[in-house]
Amino acid sequence: MIKKESGDLEISNTIKRTLSIILLLLVVLLSIFVFDDLVFSLLIMLFISLGLNEFFNLIRSKGIDVYKKLGILIGLIIPLSIFLRFKPTEEWTLLFILVAFITFFVLQFAKKDHTDAILGISTTVFGVIYISWLGSYFIKIKLLPNGGLFIIFILLTTKMADVGAYLIGKKFGRHKLLVRISPKKSIEGAIGGFLTSIIFSLLSKFYLSDISLCHLFILGILVGISSQLGDLSESLIKRSCNVKDSGRFIPAQGGVLDLIDSLLFSAPVAYLYIMAYKLYMVP
Amino acid sequence: MIKKESGDLEISNTIKRTLSIILLLLVVLLSIFVFDDLVFSLLIMLFISLGLNEFFNLIRSKGIDVYKKLGILIGLIIPLSIFLRFKPTEEWTLLFILVAFITFFVLQFAKKDHTDAILGISTTVFGVIYISWLGSYFIKIKLLPNGGLFIIFILLTTKMADVGAYLIGKKFGRHKLLVRISPKKSIEGAIGGFLTSIIFSLLSKFYLSDISLCHLFILGILVGISSQLGDLSESLIKRSCNVKDSGRFIPAQGGVLDLIDSLLFSAPVAYLYIMAYKLYMVP
Structure with a gap:
């Protein structure tokens, strides 16, 4: 991936960068003002799942076996539970994280190689917190007056x-x-x-x-x-x-x-x- | 670490195992009935910091550079904030985790080698959740009627x-x-x-x-x-x-x-x- 430093390419990149931001803002604006909280939340969940997918691919490129599908699933339950305003949220969040924790371990029990088990589980948990939990604050903010x-x-x-x-x-x-x-x-x-x-x-x-x-x-x-x-x-x-x-x-x-x-x-x-x-x- | 399978050693181990459990139960019983919530919470915090210390040593033995001191510090803030009944807990917990996240990254910025940065940060976060957050539920339970x-x-x-x-x-x-x-x-x-x-x-x-x-x-x-x-x-x-x-x-x-x-x-x-x-x- 060699990048030519010619002026034309620079300008073209700047234009592309700006256009893509404008396009993204338009999509979000549309989802805010034309549709309701549900559409906006679904859009956030789409970004979260795409982001998690990318993150888990990055980690896999290091040769570490992350729990990609389950990680994305749990990563979607967090924004969903915020959108549905589960009460008492704290206890429900605990339940999800506990179930996730135990499931990661149980899945690992069935595997043959445990050499990097702690790394696979840690990075999966990290990805969920980093992308899904932090990203879910967009839904929390959207639900405010x-x-x-x-x-x-x-x-x-x-x-x-x-x-x-x-x-x-x-x-x-x-x-x-x-x-x-x-x-x-x-x-x-x-x-x-x-x-x-x-x-x-x-x-x-x-x-x-x-x-x-x-x-x-x-x-x-x-x-x-x-x-x-x-x-x-x-x-x-x-x-x-x-x-x-x-x-x-x-x-x-x-x-x-x-x-x-x-x-x-x-x-x-x-x-x-x-x-x-x-x-x-x-x- | 070869373990002899002789009968004497087995019995001796069983006695030691039982005695150490009884001793531990006595300490906890004492802290529950003779002292107050503060002493019990401090005892839990002691176990959490010892557990975190051990966990981080385990990870270091794999050659991964975890944030031991900061991890233990943050691991102590979680039970402390539960004992002090911070309100609104949810927002405060968020603040701690956010500050922890950002601090781990900023500390990493200053290092020379970033090869295993994501593993060091992930396992530190995992250790705090696994030992400190799960362990803090003892304090939550103790504070119930x-x-x-x-x-x-x-x-x-x-x-x-x-x-x-x-x-x-x-x-x-x-x-x-x-x-x-x-x-x-x-x-x-x-x-x-x-x-x-x-x-x-x-x-x-x-x-x-x-x-x-x-x-x-x-x-x-x-x-x-x-x-x-x-x-x-x-x-x-x-x-x-x-x-x-x-x-x-x-x-x-x-x-x-x-x-x-x-x-x-x-x-x-x-x-x-x-x-x-x-x-x-x-x-």
């Missing part, structure tokens, strides 16, 4: 931080950030992404008019940091599995994981802040 | 199932259960442990007089199955790391993990049943 607007807020601030980091890094990047994890990222790009997130967060005052600029400013900082940590973390996972793109889902964007990595961290962080200050309250 | 009696119930039924499986397997064991995971265990022993658990569960009517024999019977079945699955699961982990005992904590019992393995599965299962049928209600 004004949840749709918060979803747009998170998508815009996170994805614009990605684009901002990319464009500013491309133009002003001089100092490498973490060359062993993501060789193309620069400190200048990271700062650019951070500032872009704050700017788009403040601009959200137009559609989140009840939330003070102070809260939006802090949310911008939180999203600006967490989204980039999410991006780097997924790069680390790929690096650890010796691949460049997590899959081939969208042109010039790589796989589903490359698309959602920053969102997996920024959505729960934003949710926590929204809940802590009861920003979802309609006055 | 009549919690102390339920703790005794779980300790007695689980540990007597262990002893029953051991003794009956020793006397009548002909058919091997899972020779690749735990070569000494037999199907006869497993059935014996299962029946022992039911008998001790029914006998608990003496101190849990408000709970019907029907509920005690079902609890006996659940503990009889889950405790032995817990035992086998820990054997699997040890097998996967090529060791026989998880450590040297108690004579003839192996490490802390060998002592608590069956309890880690039976306690949450019993808790779920107790909550589902509100058995903790004092009439």
Whole structure:
């Protein structure tokens, strides 16, 4: 996978990147405003299962035998139980995780080789928590009053931080950030992404008019940091599995994981802040 | 580690095994009836940190770089937050897990070698869930009305199932259960442990007089199955790391993990049943 550094290809990649983001935003917007919570939740579950599939393929490329089908199944039960608002959620979540735990072990009992059993079970559990549990916070946010607007807020601030980091890094990047994890990222790009997130967060005052600029400013900082940590973390996972793109889902964007990595961290962080200050309250 | 199969050693081992269980029960009984919830919770936290320490050492023996200190620290925050009854628990738990996740990744960023990064992070997260989160259910149970009696119930039924499986397997064991995971265990022993658990569960009517024999019977079945699955699961982990005992904590019992393995599965299962049928209600 050699990448030509010619100007034409660069422009073409930037256009593709932007177009694919716009397309994705349109799909999500449609699911928020035209359809109901069910369609949105199904869309999230689709992304979760695609992301899990990619993650488990990455781990398998390291020669570790993960529980792919069962992992995806359990990874779908978590968002489903959140959508159905199981009460008492805590006990039900416990039940699922317990059943999952015990099932992974029992399945392993039947296998012949137990050399890497602990690695197979650990990475399966990790994948479910990383992608399904963190990803499910999108459904939690959607179910809040004004949840749709918060979803747009998170998508815009996170994805614009990605684009901002990319464009500013491309133009002003001089100092490498973490060359062993993501060789193309620069400190200048990271700062650019951070500032872009704050700017788009403040601009959200137009559609989140009840939330003070102070809260939006802090949310911008939180999203600006967490989204980039999410991006780097997924790069680390790929690096650890010796691949460049997590899959081939969208042109010039790589796989589903490359698309959602920053969102997996920024959505729960934003949710926590929204809940802590009861920003979802309609006055 | 060759074990002599002479009769003397066998008897000596059985006595040591029984004495160490009695000693442990005495310590726990003392902490339940003489001291308060704080002392009991500290005792559980002690076992959790010792168990985590052993687990992380097992994983390190496979050459995987786990986050031992941070893993133990986070593993202690979970039982502490349950003891302090943080509200809203769900959001706080999320915060801890998110912070843990992000910290593991950020720590990894600073390292030079990322080859097994995903394995180090996954097994650390797994250890915290397996030992700390499952183990914390002892504190949840203790905080219920009549919690102390339920703790005794779980300790007695689980540990007597262990002893029953051991003794009956020793006397009548002909058919091997899972020779690749735990070569000494037999199907006869497993059935014996299962029946022992039911008998001790029914006998608990003496101190849990408000709970019907029907509920005690079902609890006996659940503990009889889950405790032995817990035992086998820990054997699997040890097998996967090529060791026989998880450590040297108690004579003839192996490490802390060998002592608590069956309890880690039976306690949450019993808790779920107790909550589902509100058995903790004092009439």
